[in-house]
Amino acid sequence: MVLIAVAHTVLFSLIAPWSSWLAGDLRTGAADSDSMATFWALPGGFVVVLALLGLLVARAGRQGHxxxxxxxxxxxxxxxxxxxxxxxxxxxxxxxxxxxxxxxxxxxxxxxxxxx
Incomplete structure (x- = not known):
């Protein structure tokens, strides 16, 4: 799960309009639909939760749970x-x-x- 989250982040980070997001386009509504979709594929989506779940599962396994x-x-x-x-x-x-x-x-x- 951690590997999937990292791979997903690396892949989509290459096309993410970071400067636009940091300038506030997501807050102001100036972001286009591609920018919004990429946001939901990266920080607004499942990758952080998937990575955390993967780390939690790995820890449980190492502890024998x-x-x-x-x-x-x-x-x-x-x-x-x-x-x-x-x-x-x-x-x-x-x-x-x-x-x-x-x-x-x-x-x-x-x-x-x-x-x-």
Whole structure:
């Protein structure tokens, strides 16, 4: 998830109209639709939250904790919904962290069932 967030930020940062944003165009309404879309793809979008979630999941894993399975299923549903709206895109990459979280939850469930 951290890798996806970083890659997304790097990719969109190259086309972001930073000077326009810093000049206040987003606040004043002077920004065009491309500028607004890029804003929602970068600081206004999911990248910060996705990076934080990825760091939180990594920390939990290092400490031996398991993330609930619903986190993986929610990420998978979110990615699938986005792909259904806009077609094949970077949202397809949601399959990787979702699948890993779901698989880890299944494995953790088998281990805990076997130890009872």
């Amino acid at each position: 398991h993330v609930p399975g619903y986190v993986g299923w929610a990420i998978l549903a979110w990615g699938a919904f986005a792909v259904s709206l806009i077609g094949p895109s970077g949202f397809l990459s949601a399959i990787v962290p979702a699948g890993l979280l779901i698989a880890a939850n299944v494995v953790a469930g088998r281990h805990s069932a076997g130890s009872s």
